[in-house]
Amino acid sequence: MxxxxxxxxxxxxxxxxxxxxxxxxxxxxxxxxxxxxxxxxxxxxxxxxxxxxxxxxxxxxxxxxxxxxxxxxxxxxxxxxxxxxxxxxxxxxxxxxxxxxxxVKGIVNATVLSATALSEENLNELQAKIAQEIGAQVLLNNKVDASVIGGFVLRVGDKQIDASIAGKLQKLEKYFVSQGV
CATH class of the missing domain: 1.10.520.20 (N-terminal domain of the delta subunit of the F1F0-ATP synthase)
Incomplete structure (x- = not known):
């Protein structure tokens, strides 16, 4: 086991x-x-x-x-x-x-990955928006990773939203590769 x-x-x-x-x-x-x-x-x-x-x-x-x-x-x-x-x-x-x-308590863990630490105000606002969207209490953790470059990557449960510059550059690279450029 x-x-x-x-x-x-x-x-x-x-x-x-x-x-x-x-x-x-x-x-x-x-x-x-x-x-x-x-x-x-x-x-x-x-x-x-x-x-x-x-x-x-x-x-x-x-x-x-x-x-x-x-x-x-x-x-x-x-x-x-x-x-x-x-x-x-x-x-x-x-x-x-x-x-x-x-x-049991309906609490969801979420992580926001950003290039620099987010302000307490930004974290609270993001936490409130996530909680409203999913209808549950959210525990939000901010992790810093300079490779994100800008923007953020948000993970809530098993879902991920990549709004980072690094993510957009990767998508752009994949597009150019698929077009043979």
Whole structure:
């Protein structure tokens, strides 16, 4: 079974439990912080993925890091994951939880790629237009890539709008090649 499938199943279980206990938003917020901590620390990731390190040691490390700082539901969930030998995919499970949460709440992630960082005003305006167009709450992320040259590339879910200068130049090049110029 793939890591994605396993992570998704555990994430759905945690999501259902958090919903039942009325702690869905709190669990999501804590998991986002936990993802950031784990991603920022390669040593912790290495320990969690190392099959030689005992479950007790992994559990004690996670408790030392997050007990009292994260929702008790998450701490209990971590204990279950470690006992089942799934500490190695903890980040994958947490990320799958956030994806599932967004789906349940009708939140769509979008990315706008631009040559320079967009102003807060431009981002807010674009976010509002996307939300109005798709009828859902939108989390907009701005990524900077100088190769865009100008304009932007917008990705919302599995759709992409390329309004960049680089994209237009590529289309123009393809046209000239197809015409034998």
């Amino acid at each position: 793939s890591i994605f499938t396993v992570a998704s199943r555990y994430a759905k279980s945690l999501l259902e439990l958090a919903q039942e206990q009325g702690q869905l938003d709190a669990v999501k917020k804590d998991l986002e912080q936990i993802i950031a901590v784990l991603k920022a620390n390669n040593e912790i990731q290495a320990v969690l993925k190392n099959p030689i390190i005992s479950h007790d040691k992994k559990r004690s490390i996670l408790l030392a890091l997050f007990d009292g700082k994260a929702n008790p539901l998450i701490i209990s969930f971590f204990t279950i994951l470690v006992n089942k030998g799934r500490a190695d995919i903890l980040i994958d499970i947490a990320q799958a939880f956030v994806r599932e949460y967004n789906q």
